[in-house]
Amino acid sequence: MRRIRAGATGAVALSLALAATACGGGSATGGGSNDSPKTLTYWASNQGASIAVDQRVLGPELDKFQKQTGIKVKLEVVPWSDLLNRILTATTSGQGPDVLNIGNTWSASLQATGALLPWDAENLAKIGGKDRFAAAALDSTGVRGKDPAAIPLYSMAYALYYNKKIFADAGISQPPATWGELVADGKKIDARGKAALGAEGANPSENIHHVFVFAQQRGAAFFTPDGKPDFTAPQVVDAVKSYVDLMATDKAIPTGDAEYAQNQSVSDFAKGRQAMLLWQSAASNLTSQGMSADSYGIAPVPVISGTPGSGTQVDSAFMGINLAVFKNTHNLDGATRFVRFMTSDAEQKILNKAYSSIPPVTSAQADAAFATPADTVLKSTLSASAAAMPQVPSESQFETTVGTAVKNLFADAAAGRAVTTGSVKAELEKAQQQMPAA
Amino acid sequence: MTTPTPTTTATASAETLREPPPGAAAREPRRGTGRIRRAALPYLLLLPALVLELLVHLVPMAVGIVMSFRELTQFSIRDWGTAPWSGLGNYKVSVNFDAPVGKALLHSFLVTVGFTLLSVALCWLIGTAAAVFMQDAFRGRGLLRTLFLVPYALPVYAAVITWVFMFQHDNGLVNHVLHDQLHLTDQRSFWLIGDNSFYALLTVSVWKGWPFAFLIVTAGLQNIPRELYEAAALDGAGVWQQVRRITLPSLRPVNQVLVLVLFLWTFNDFNTPYVLFGKSAPAAADLISVHIYQASFVTWNFGTGSAMSVLLLLFLLVVTGGYLLITSRGRRPARG
Numbered sequence: 096m097r098r099i100r101a102g103a104t105g106a107v108a109l110s111l112a113l114a115a116t117a118c119g120g121g122s123a124t125g126g127g128s129n130d131s132p133k134t135l136t137y138w139a140s141n142q143g144a145s146i147a148v149d150q151r152v153l154g155p156e157l158d159k160f161q162k163q164t165g166i167k168v169k170l171e172v173v174p175w176s177d178l179l180n181r182i183l184t185a186t187t188s189g190q191g192p193d194v195l196n197i198g199n200t201w202s203a204s205l206q207a208t209g210a211l212l213p214w215d216a217e218n219l220a221k222i223g224g225k226d227r228f229a230a231a232a233l234d235s236t237g238v239r240g241k242d243p244a245a246i247p248l249y250s251m252a253y254a255l256y257y258n259k260k261i262f263a264d265a266g267i268s269q270p271p272a273t274w275g276e277l278v279a280d281g282k283k284i285d286a287r288g289k290a291a292l293g294a295e296g297a298n299p300s301e302n303i304h305h306v307f308v309f310a311q312q313r314g315a316a317f318f319t320p321d322g323k324p325d326f327t328a329p330q331v332v333d334a335v336k337s338y339v340d341l342m343a344t345d346k347a348i349p350t351g352d353a354e355y356a357q358n359q360s361v362s363d364f365a366k367g368r369q370a371m372l373l374w375q376s377a378a379s380n381l382t383s384q385g386m387s388a389d390s391y392g393i394a395p396v397p398v399i400s401g402t403p404g405s406g407t408q409v410d411s412a413f414m415g416i417n418l419a420v421f422k423n424t425h426n427l428d429g430a431t432r433f434v435r436f437m438t439s440d441a442e443q444k445i446l447n448k449a450y451s452s453i454p455p456v457t458s459a460q461a462d463a464a465f466a467t468p469a470d471t472v473l474k475s476t477l478s479a480s481a482a483a484m485p486q487v488p489s490e491s492q493f494e495t496t497v498g499t500a501v502k503n504l505f506a507d508a509a510a511g512r513a514v515t516t517g518s519v520k521a522e523l524e525k526a527q528q529q530m531p532a533a
Numbered sequence: 534m535t536t537p538t539p540t541t542t543a544t545a546s547a548e549t550l551r552e553p554p555p556g557a558a559a560r561e562p563r564r565g566t567g568r569i570r571r572a573a574l575p576y577l578l579l580l581p582a583l584v585l586e587l588l589v590h591l592v593p594m595a596v597g598i599v600m601s602f603r604e605l606t607q608f609s610i611r612d613w614g615t616a617p618w619s620g621l622g623n624y625k626v627s628v629n630f631d632a633p634v635g636k637a638l639l640h641s642f643l644v645t646v647g648f649t650l651l652s653v654a655l656c657w658l659i660g661t662a663a664a665v666f667m668q669d670a671f672r673g674r675g676l677l678r679t680l681f682l683v684p685y686a687l688p689v690y691a692a693v694i695t696w697v698f699m700f701q702h703d704n705g706l707v708n709h710v711l712h713d714q715l716h717l718t719d720q721r722s723f724w725l726i727g728d729n730s731f732y733a734l735l736t737v738s739v740w741k742g743w744p745f746a747f748l749i750v751t752a753g754l755q756n757i758p759r760e761l762y763e764a765a766a767l768d769g770a771g772v773w774q775q776v777r778r779i780t781l782p783s784l785r786p787v788n789q790v791l792v793l794v795l796f797l798w799t800f801n802d803f804n805t806p807y808v809l810f811g812k813s814a815p816a817a818a819d820l821i822s823v824h825i826y827q828a829s830f831v832t833w834n835f836g837t838g839s840a841m842s843v844l845l846l847l848f849l850l851v852v853t854g855g856y857l858l859i860t861s862r863g864r865r866p867a868r869g
Contacts, residue, residue: 108597150744176811179608180830183610183830183833184608186611187610187611187613189611204607207607207608208607208608208610208611209611209612210606210611252717265727295724297725297726297811299812299813350702351703351721353702353723353726354702354723354725354726354838356811466597474548488607488608491607491833492831492833495812495813495832496831496832496833502726502813503815503816505725505726506726506727506815508726509702509723509725509726509727510723510726510727525633525637528632528633528634529633529634529637529832531606531607531833531834
């Protein structure tokens with residue numbers, strides 16, 4: 096009996112200790128250590144057509160790293176739907192990966208949590224310095240004036256992908272350069288029984304990238320210069336309405352796309368059911384869906400008038416993936432070496448080629464591998480006409496609240512309800528009220 | 534509530550088993566402590582379960598309650614032990630129904646109440662009807678019973694994702710049948726966005742929930758003596774009268790538990806709406822569990838999210854307590 100009692104006491108003590116350590120993770124304020132120098136855990140975002148593709152792409156590179164350094168990298172490819180939540184959970188518990196991919200637009204939001212290692216001059220020197228990277232890519236690594244929270248890994252931009260055969264059948268000789276032309280072409284395509292343009296209407300992240308560009312083209316931003324949400328400014332309302340009107344009044348986007356959220360618009364395009372697609376670095380995705388590279392063309396995203404450039408001629412958000420080191424890492428040196436490895440010229444070429452993205456490392460960008468017609472469009476967009484998404488701590492919340500507002504407006508348009516300036520403003524007002532008081 | 538007999542018998546048999554072996558007379562004086570030990574044994578055996586219960590349920594709940602009094606945002610989650618206290622601030626925001634956050638919570642609460650009432654009623658009705666029809670033996674009964682339990686046995690995610698495919702606007706089976714084949718609608722309907730999403734959610738919920746009602750009621754029916762029906766039939770009672778006068782009253786204790794369990798499960802259901810609609814459910818189907826998830830994870834305001842969870846917990850406690858009180862009051866005079 097005494098033994099039972101002792102056992103029970105032990106069990107209680109052990110569980111309490113476990114609970115205490117589990118809870119205690121949250122209060123860890125340390126800045127990382129080198130306790131386990133032989134292993135690294137790496138959370139990669141899902142860049143390829145599937146998680147298996149990513150494992151095939153990254154696996155051999157991680158083996159190379161192990162050969163060079165003796166450090167074993169445990170890879171986990173985290174789907175986009177889970178990535179941000181996983182990072183938040185890791186932040187709260189202090190139990191996370193050593194190195195991780197983040198969407199570059201989240202940089203400022205995650206920087207505010209203090210979970211990521213700041214890349215000060217000393218840390219940057221370990222990976223070859225700031226100057227190796229394109230300046231525009233560094234604009235999306237955190238709040239301006241602070242040390243970057245992450246390092247650019249892959250750069251991506253939106254472009255207009257169009258199906259050459261559908262265009263030829265509809266008698267369209269070149270891709271539209273303005274939204275007016277796109278709508279007019281859409282009518283010709285519609286007359287041939289095909290859908291004109293695809294959209295992921297129920298995917299807040301996709302929506303937000305487009306309305307951001309629409310706002311830029313109207314000289315508006317979603318935030319005031321001092322970082323306060325400003326979603327109901329007339330130009331912003333007009334921008335959101337114009338994007339939803341591509342479905343509601345222009346009929347360029349089919350109503351069915353209002354419920355798309357799993358990249359169905361990409362497969363509609365790949366299967367030849369739809370003539371145009373606005374997507375970021377879609378080439379490898381389209382290939383994996385069986386669309387041959389010569390059956391589609393690639394052009395810059397349309398603007399209101401004129402040609403893409405800066406200011407109101409912006410035609411894409413500066414998209415991309417950044418590589419961050421978790422502050423609580425147990426292998427700080429190894430993590431830094433891993434970032435150096437992943438941003439080395441050789442790896443940048445291999446990885447960006449595999450994902451049809453553009454290397455943010457300028458010396459790798461110049462490589463002949465990135466001179467295809469598609470890459471030329473993406474490179475010129477990134478260097479001349481892409482703008483960084485707002486680098487404010489509440490960026491992530493902005494993506495979801497405004498992205499959801501656009502989703503609701505698409506649902507209205509699909510149900511045949513009028514999308515008016517009033518209804519758009521009401522949705523945006525609701526989104527703004529959900530934002531944290533900044 | 535419990536009759537003393539079985540416990541006494543159990544103790545007696547334990548007593549017999551623990552009859553001291555010959556030669557153990559020297560330990561006779563310690564008999565008192567032995568009794569205490571014996572009394573402590575059940576508690577000791579319960580201890581591991583209790584500890585796990587504490588760890589898995591009560592500790593997180595307590596942490597959640599503490600969090601609800603703190604201002605826990607992206608700036609403080611990493612070091613949440615030091616997040617500033619906000620007093621009742623999070624609760625005030627949650628129940629201020631004139632302001633957007635409170636208004637949205639109230640809307641979500643009302644949607645959830647309506648949805649839960651409909652879903653529980655339909656699950657119970659279909660489950661009971663099916664169980665009553667399956668009461669009499671006939672060829673193929675076993676097969677049908679098994680078939681009916683399939684939705685309950687399927688993993689939620691796999692089942693609901695199938696429904697997502699069926700509810701799709703362009704290629705979904707539901708629109709194919711309703712629109713293409715039966716021509717019931719002028720054009721294809723949207724089920725996963727807009728107002729119809731409520732019916733889509735209700736359909737999946739009932740489809741998933743009624744087999745449980747069926748299972749429990751079927752079990753309950755086994756305890757009703759056949760003689761009652763035979764006697765009623767002799768007295769000239771029709772099928773409907775038998776159901777009303779014998780089946781339903783006999784099932785009352787079973788139904789009391791069943792309805793409560795169905796209510797709690799449906800009210801708290803997270804998986805079904807999350808898999809159907811993703812992180813941001815349409816307003817018409819904005820169930821409270823997903824709403825709270827959104828309030829915490831999407832806007833990174835975990836303090837407010839926790840406050841909403843605590844309010845939900847209180848509401849369910851009140852409902853459950855009230856329900857148990859009313860139903861047990863109804864039972865006591867019947868026994869007394």
